[in-house]
Amino acid sequence: xxxxxxxxxxxxxxxxxxxxxxxxxxxxxxxxxxxxxxxxxxxxxxxxxxxxxxxxxxxxxxxxxxxxxxxxxxxxxxxxxxxxxxxxxxxxxxxxxxxxxxxxxxxxxxxxxxxxxxxxxxxxxxxxxxxxxxxxxxxxxxxxxxxxxxxxxxxxxxxxxxxxxxxxxxxxxxxxxxxxxxxxxxxxxxxxxxxxxxxxxxxxxxxxxxxxxxxxxxxxxxxxxxxxxxxxxxxxxxxxxxxxxxxxxxxxxxxxxxxxxxxxxxxxxxxxxxxxxxxxxxxxxxxxxxxxxxxxxxxxxxxxxxxxxxxxxxxxxxxxxxxxxxxxxxxxxxxxxxxxxxxxxxxxxxxxxxxxxxxxxxxxxxxxxxxxxxxxxxxxxxxxxxxxxxxxxxxxxxxxxxxxxxxxxxxxxxxxxxxxxxxxxxxxxxxxxxxxxxxxxxxxxxxxxxxxxxxxxxxxxxxxxxxxxxxxxxxxxxxxxxxxxxxxxxxxxxxxxxxxxxxxxxxxxxxxxxxxxxxxxxxxxxxxxxxxxxxxxxxxxxxxxxxxxxxxxxxxxxxxxxxxxxxxxxxxxxxxxxxx
Amino acid sequence: xxxxxxxxxxxxxxxxxxxxxxxxxxxxxxxxxxxxxxxxxxxxxxxxxxxxxxxxxxxxxxxxxxxxxxxxxxxxxxxxxxxxxxxxxxxxxxxxxxxxxxxxxxxxxxxxxxxxxxxxxxxxxxxxxxxxxxxxxxxxxxxxxxxxxxxxxxxxxxxxxxxxxxxxxxxxxxxxxxxxxxxxxxxxxxxxxxxxxxxxxxxxxxxxxxxxxxxxxxxxxxxxxxxxxxxxxxxxxxxxxxxxxxxxxxxxxxxxxxxxxxxxxxxxxxxxxxxxxxxxxxxxxxxxxxxxxxxxxxxxxxxxxxxxxxxxxxxxxxxxxxxxxxxxxxxxxxxxxxxxxxxxxxxxxxxxxxxxxxxxxxxxxxxxxxxxxxxxxxxxxxxxxxxxxxxxxxxxxxxxxxxxxxxxxxxxx
Numbered sequence: 005x006x007x008x009x010x011x012x013x014x015x016x017x018x019x020x021x022x023x024x025x026x027x028x029x030x031x032x033x034x035x036x037x038x039x040x041x042x043x044x045x046x047x048x049x050x051x052x053x054x055x056x057x058x059x060x061x062x063x064x065x066x067x068x069x070x071x072x073x074x075x076x077x078x079x080x081x082x083x084x085x086x087x088x089x090x091x092x093x094x095x096x097x098x099x100x101x102x103x104x105x106x107x108x109x110x111x112x113x114x115x116x117x118x119x120x121x122x123x124x125x126x127x128x129x130x131x132x133x134x135x136x137x138x139x140x141x142x143x144x145x146x147x148x149x150x151x152x153x154x155x156x157x158x159x160x161x162x163x164x165x166x167x168x169x170x171x172x173x174x175x176x177x178x179x180x181x182x183x184x185x186x187x188x189x190x191x192x193x194x195x196x197x198x199x200x201x202x203x204x205x206x207x208x209x210x211x212x213x214x215x216x217x218x219x220x221x222x223x224x225x226x227x228x229x230x231x232x233x234x235x236x237x238x239x240x241x242x243x244x245x246x247x248x249x250x251x252x253x254x255x256x257x258x259x260x261x262x263x264x265x266x267x268x269x270x271x272x273x274x275x276x277x278x279x280x281x282x283x284x285x286x287x288x289x290x291x292x293x294x295x296x297x298x299x300x301x302x303x304x305x306x307x308x309x310x311x312x313x314x315x316x317x318x319x320x321x322x323x324x325x326x327x328x329x330x331x332x333x334x335x336x337x338x339x340x341x342x343x344x345x346x347x348x349x350x351x352x353x354x355x356x357x358x359x360x361x362x363x364x365x366x367x368x369x370x371x372x373x374x375x376x377x378x379x380x381x382x383x384x385x386x387x388x389x390x391x392x393x394x395x396x397x398x399x400x401x402x403x404x405x406x407x408x409x410x411x412x413x414x415x416x417x418x419x420x421x422x423x424x425x426x427x428x429x430x431x432x433x434x435x436x437x438x439x440x441x442x443x444x445x446x447x448x449x450x451x452x453x454x455x456x457x458x459x460x461x462x463x464x465x466x467x468x469x470x471x472x473x474x475x476x477x478x479x480x481x482x483x484x485x486x487x488x489x490x491x492x493x494x495x496x497x498x499x500x501x502x503x504x505x506x507x508x509x510x511x512x513x514x515x516x517x518x519x520x521x522x523x524x525x526x527x528x529x530x531x532x533x534x535x536x537x538x539x540x541x542x543x544x545x546x547x548x549x550x551x552x553x554x555x556x557x558x559x560x561x562x563x564x565x566x567x568x569x570x571x572x573x574x575x576x577x578x579x580x581x582x583x584x
Numbered sequence: 585x586x587x588x589x590x591x592x593x594x595x596x597x598x599x600x601x602x603x604x605x606x607x608x609x610x611x612x613x614x615x616x617x618x619x620x621x622x623x624x625x626x627x628x629x630x631x632x633x634x635x636x637x638x639x640x641x642x643x644x645x646x647x648x649x650x651x652x653x654x655x656x657x658x659x660x661x662x663x664x665x666x667x668x669x670x671x672x673x674x675x676x677x678x679x680x681x682x683x684x685x686x687x688x689x690x691x692x693x694x695x696x697x698x699x700x701x702x703x704x705x706x707x708x709x710x711x712x713x714x715x716x717x718x719x720x721x722x723x724x725x726x727x728x729x730x731x732x733x734x735x736x737x738x739x740x741x742x743x744x745x746x747x748x749x750x751x752x753x754x755x756x757x758x759x760x761x762x763x764x765x766x767x768x769x770x771x772x773x774x775x776x777x778x779x780x781x782x783x784x785x786x787x788x789x790x791x792x793x794x795x796x797x798x799x800x801x802x803x804x805x806x807x808x809x810x811x812x813x814x815x816x817x818x819x820x821x822x823x824x825x826x827x828x829x830x831x832x833x834x835x836x837x838x839x840x841x842x843x844x845x846x847x848x849x850x851x852x853x854x855x856x857x858x859x860x861x862x863x864x865x866x867x868x869x870x871x872x873x874x875x876x877x878x879x880x881x882x883x884x885x886x887x888x889x890x891x892x893x894x895x896x897x898x899x900x901x902x903x904x905x906x907x908x909x910x911x912x913x914x915x916x917x918x919x920x921x922x923x924x925x926x927x928x929x930x931x932x933x934x935x936x937x938x939x940x941x942x943x944x945x946x947x948x949x950x951x952x953x954x955x956x957x958x959x960x961x962x963x964x965x966x967x968x969x970x971x972x973x974x975x976x977x978x979x980x981x982x983x984x985x986x987x988x989x990x991x992x993x994x995x996x997x
Contacts, residue, residue: 128912175711309608320791364795402725410796411750415745415804416755416767418797420778426780534900578786579797 044356057148061093063551071555071584072315073347074156075371079541094347098340098386100155105187107149110141113183117265117549120180138179143397144510146186147383147390150370161193161339162186163366164314166398167405169204169236171213172396180265181209197307197337198298202235206267208260213402215575216258220273222582224252229293231403237297239306243282250279254288304329304337311346318409324351334478359555362412365393367584368421372429372576376534381432382512389424394416398569413582422553425576430569433527434462435512435522531569538572553582627738627848631841631879633896634851636753637874640709643920643948645867647696647937648677654940658907662863663915676933683869684879685923692931693882693891694923695983697957699938701919702735703903704747708918709858713901717756719955728760730851730955733952734962734974736761743846744810750840751833753853768900769846770836771811778808784929792869795836811845818843821884825842826876834877838884840892848966851861857900859909874898892927895965905959907946919950922957928965934983953978961982 012393030459061069067083070077074097077085094124098537115123124131166189174184181320185207187288191198191243203209210228211217229251233243242514257274259269269289279288282296297303306329328345335341346352363371369389375381413421539549549557576582594800608731645662649655650669650883669677672689678696683984688694704722706712714723714807719730735758747758755765768774783805784798821842826834833852859866878896885891903920919938938948959975962968 052896129909129915172980360793360796402727410793413797414762415764415800415802415807416749419767419774419781419804422780423778559784559794559798577780577782579782579794579801583774583793584795 005376006273015259029143030549033494042367047230047436053235057089057091060087061088061090062546065090065353066093067078067552068353068555068584069097071371072352072361073097073160073362075150075367076375077162077537078375078377079552083541090348090353094344097347098158098194098344101159101340102153102155102158103147103191103193103195105190106153109183110179112140112141113180115180117180117262120178128569134268135177135179135447138193139173139177139182139398142179142186142200143182144383145183145327146397147370147387147511150366151373151383151386156370156374158190158193161343161570162189164310165189165193165200167400167408169207169210170400170403170405171207171209172400172402176209176212178209178212181207181212184265186336186398191242192339194340194343195338197339198294199296200339202291202294204236205232205255205290208265208395210257211260211267216255219252219256219258221253221275222257224249224256224275226252228252228255232293232297235404237294237306238300238302239309242300242302247281251288252280252439252470253277254279254281254293255290258290282440296353298337301329301333304332309341311342312351315353317357321351324349332346334475353503359381359580361584362409363397363407363584364406364412365390365398365417368393368582369424372425373432376429376531378429378432378436380439381436383510384512385428385435389428393422393424421582425581429576430531434523437523437526438519439509448491531572535569535572550575554578555583556580585833604828605696621831623738623968626741626968627735627740628846629893629916630722630848630966631890632849632893632961632965633837633841633894634757634849635874635878635896635898636713636756636851636853637857637900638713638753638853638855639899639900640712640858640902640904640916641898641920642859642863642867642914642917644906645863646682646871647680647698647921647938648676649678649937650677651675652940658940658946659910661912664821664906667869673933676937679868681868682875684872684875685925688879688882688925689931693927693929694925694931696921696923696931696933697952697981697983698921698935699919699948699951700922700931700935700954700957701903701948701952702954703950705918705947705950707902707916707918710903712916713756716899716901719757719958719974721976729757730958730974732759732763733971734958734966734968735763735848736953737971738968740846743848744807744814745847747849747851748840748845748847749851750836751829751852752930753851755853756853758849764807766804766807768836770832773840775808775812778804781805801965811840814843814845814908815839821887823880823884823887825880825884826873828873828876828955830873830877831880834881835884836883838936841890842884842888856859859904859913860909860915861909861913863913874993878923878925886927895924895926895928895961896959897924898922899954899957903948905946906948919948920946924957926959928984930983933983952981956981 030505063086065080067089070085074081082450085096098320101486123134124550150156150159150163158516166186168187171182171185176182188203192203192482205228205565214228214231216228219228223501231249232238232251233248234240253275257270257272259270259273260266261268274289278285280441281288281293282300284296284299286292290297305325308325310541312325328342328349332338332342332344351357369386373381373386387397394412395406441534483505558569558575558580560578561574603721604967618783629699644655644659645664648664648669650664650666650671652675657664658923664679670680670683670686673679677683682741685694702715702722702923706715706722714720714725717729718726719733731747742887744946745766746763747766749755749758750766751769755763755767760764781801781804784801788892819837819842821838823838825838826907830852833854837852838845854870854877856866856870881896882891899922900920902917904914904917906917909915921937935952938951940948942949955975955978957968959978959980962974962985963970963980
């Protein structure tokens with residue numbers, strides 16, 4: 005402190021300035037530096053001189069890679085990846101890619117279009133209810149896959165394509181078509197981009213969503229053609245209004261075959277005249293337009309840019325993107341190859357972009373549950389949490405998909421994100437313990453009607469007053485954020501029993517207050533155990549432990565609480581946990 | 585407790601600086617409605633309370649054309665009988681479950697706007713509420729809410745928030761344009777949540793994403809601070825609210841408004857209007873809950889002298905099919921009446937009841953574009969310079985007492 009006193013031979017002003025500088029230093033050196041990356045501790049030249057073939061990822065690098073590709077890693081995965089080089093790690097991730105989901109498809113997915121029509125014609129009101137139930141089961145099905153898939157990288161890509169080649173179930177209505185589209189995205193997730201784009205153009209859900217179904221010779225509907233150029237395939241500035249008009253006429257006459265549910269061309273409704281699109285002329289049909297798009301350089305650049313935004317940062321570096329696009333074209337538009345290019349690029353690993361992305365609700369919810377080894381929670385709970393944070397699976401807000409980035413965070417969603425961590429995670433643990441206990445006991449008395457339990461209607465005094473008490477997952481893509489009024493049977497209460505046992509499990513029972521209270525200590529204990537387990541993995545190295553969770557040093561006093569979950573929670577509640 | 589308008593002026597005058605004195609007479613003195621500070625003052629001074637009737641409220645059994653033979657034909661089972669109707673004028677009555685609103689009606693504080701809807705009606709809950717909340721045409725998609733567009737050029741850092749959504753439900757008309765919207769069950773719970781949000785000073789090198797997170801955290805803490813202060817020093821309205829879900833939400837709204845929490849819009853919702861079956865019981869229970877809550881809210885705002893500066897308006901995704909269905913209920917329909925209440929409201933009926941003799945496939949044909957309600961709120965209530973993208977050219981309705989004076993004082997300048 006003596007240093008701070010004026011009185012040396014230097015002029016007073018200088019002394020005060022240096023004092024100020026000293027104070028500044030003292031404060032900022034002691035307080036955690038903002039967004040200072042953990043990697044500051046490791047050799048400075050890591051990113052410049054690192055040889056991807058020999059340099060080990062370390063915990064920080066492993067967390068970065070897994071956060072951005074597979075919703076974050078479990079403790080074991082993290083330790084394993086920390087020992088790998090970049091090339092090894094990326095090779096390993098790519099080797100997990102799948103083309104099929106492991107979660108059994110909902111039972112109704114086997115119905116033929118004719119069977120569905122028959123059901124509809126029998127009783128329209130009942131069919132409406134059934135439709136809503138199926139839509140909900142579809143959401144639960146994908147949430148289960150997101151939670152449990154052995155290849156979360158595949159699901160990450162399916163989600164990417166879902167947000168890019170959007171369709172909203174709200175408009176499409178048919179859960180069968182939306183499921184088919186989801187399957188399509190998985191089949192081509194990391195495959196041949198040109199096959200993907202061709203499949204999307206004639207995908208039944210897309211045909212319904214962007215009105216191709218209504219487009220006919222003489223009155224073409226421009227909806228799909230416009231989005232194919234603007235949002236899906238090229239980006240603005242690479243086509244003209246005339247291109248759209250001409251392309252639209254090439255998409256006339258495509259209809260969903262009522263017998264097969266697949267697209268077919270009805271020639272008499274198709275405008276077969278000669279068209280000029282994107283500088284090429286011919287008697288074009290849908291596949292020709294898709295080929296025209298694919299032949300443009302802008303097409304590969306558009307997708308490369310999409311990958312930058314998905315995996316690196318909100319603002320693409322055009323030079324790098326253009327290099328990726330060249331590479332992408334050389335690989336004959338192999339998505340897997342593009343992904344490999346991205347994940348091995350200096351940009352991806354650059355310290356500059358660490359923590360530059362805000363986790364989506366799926367990232368946060370699925371990622372937290374997977375990391376905490378809680379992926380066995382009923383999928384309905386996870387789905388509801390995701391939806392409360394503003395992301396409705398199968399119902400992006402509009403054709404442009406989720407805007408993402410800072411749009412994810414406002415006062416409401418930020419508080420809901422915090423609630424997810426401090427309230428819904430513990431509640432999820434209670435459900436987990438409960439279902440594990442139930443395995444050895446009798447099944448619940450009245451599984452078909454969770455509302456039968458009168459006590460459960462009165463959820464005051466339980467740890468989560470607002471979210472997890474509702475057992476139904478999401479029925480309503482827009483209204484789900486609110487606790488359903490129990491007088492709203494049509495929207496929020498399923499009145500048809502789920503036939504499938506596996507599905508039933510995904511719709512958590514309403515918990516009795518008494519049971520909540522009884523299981524709460526067990527849940528706390530389990531979370532404490534988890535915490536101890538995590539800490540042991542990193543021995544006493546606090547930094548390593550934090551690195552597993554956060555891209556930066558925490559900006560809050562993250563470890564101030566005493567109990568295990570309190571300390572874990574403190575880390576998860578730090579704003580930097582919202583970043584990846 | 586009843587007070588006449590003079591008494592409010594008196595009460596209000598004691599606690600507000602002169603230009604904030606509530607009362608319609610003074611509003612006309614705003615010389616230029618496009619003046620920034622005047623706009624700011626109005627947005628600070630006047631409150632809009634929106635009530636979303638979730639599920640699609642049955643207009644025909646809310647405001648009932650009870651003498652109309654067609655009504656009886658269309659509703660043989662669920663048509664309301666005379667004992668269940670409160671006659672308001674010779675041809676129209678309201679469901680007797682709305683009895684708690686009789687006083688507001690008699691005091692001339694309540695206006696029913698008839699036949700609100702839009703062309704090419706969409707009967708999907710999701711799509712139609714999206715249309716209502718964005719203010720779009722039937723076949724057009726707009727990303728942001730109509731209020732978000734109305735308020736986007738009028739942000740004010742002194743507000744606690746641009747909108748508060750009470751008791752769940754989405755931000756709806758307030759969605760988008762970086763509006764600061766809070767979602768709370770009650771202010772105490774919100775403060776409790778906000779207190780757990782850590783203070784973080786802003787570091788210079790924080791990245792954009794982190795910076796945004798920290799900004800939002802600051803917003804939350806600031807809002808909680810303002811709300812806490814106001815609620816603590818707020819007046820006691822002494823009104824007992826019904827112990828229903830909606831009643832409790834109204835009570836929270838009353839606390840926020842009465843204590844002067846600076847926020848121009850509050851959104852409440854009441855669910856369950858999707859009455860496909862057994863409608864008579866369900867619907868009257870809902871209307872009773874609605875009117876009980878609104879009536880208590882009105883009393884509380886009157887008691888605290890804010891009624892003159894409050895405007896309450898209901899909305900819903902659609903009305904219901906004019907012809908009842910086979911399960912003593914009604915299916916998704918089209919146009920419906922909505923209720924606007926407030927001390928500045930010109931009580932009565934506005935617009936024309938849809939012609940029951942001229943239905944479109946058993947559905948009512950709307951008589952008033954729903955965006956006329958928005959134009960009224962934008963141009964007559966908040967007296968904002970009209971934006972093309974808010975009411976989309978729809979004309980305001982003459983349902984507020986200031987209507988005659990304000991435009992003159994604007995154009996006269």
